[in-house]
Amino acid sequence: DAGITQSPRHKVTETGTPVTLRCHQTENHRYMYWYRQDPGHGLRLIHYSYGVKDTDKGEVSDGYSVSRSKTEDFLLTLESATSSQTSVYFCAIRGVHSPLHFGNGTRLTVT
């Protein structure tokens, strides 16, 4: 299995609090992605990275920020969590011309 881990696996937080999710890889892959998965919507891209300090927005980036200061770590931050951000969050990695590998997901509940 590709070396990719997400933390935490589960998180319950209150509206208005900041939350940071971490994705860590040991594959030295160039590309890292954050997706959210909601019923009826499938996987939607939040942000992605194509190298250290190189990031760009996806289709549902409002309310989220990311950072990638090292190849192996890609952090997703919810600056001020809202109930609409309750979701399952997946990190994915891939190298150039190589398959996608997903983390196990983080189930986030905002109350």
Add this chain to the structure above:
Amino acid sequence: KNEVEQSPQNLTAQEGEFITINCSYSVGISALHWLQQHPGGGIVSLFMLSSGKKKHGRLIATINIQEKHSSLHITASHPRDSAVYICAVEEGGSEKLVFGKGTKLTVNP
């Protein structure tokens, strides 16, 4: 922007049946991925294709670049194949992937 359509959305089969799941896209791509997600589980990469056909065990994936279409076949289906199957495409020159909404497969014993 590429539109990725999967069909059917839901599929119920009896154990042993031959299964076909389809994926169509609207814009030229550099590669197509098939993914599997079991209920409550993680997402696993099954295939990455840019042309032709690939086989892994009972799973076969094909792609027709001219027709902008890919199929995932499962031979001798088994209840453990019950999962959501997701198609995703890479557009040439883009780091992003576009995902279909998935096909939910249920295989009954």
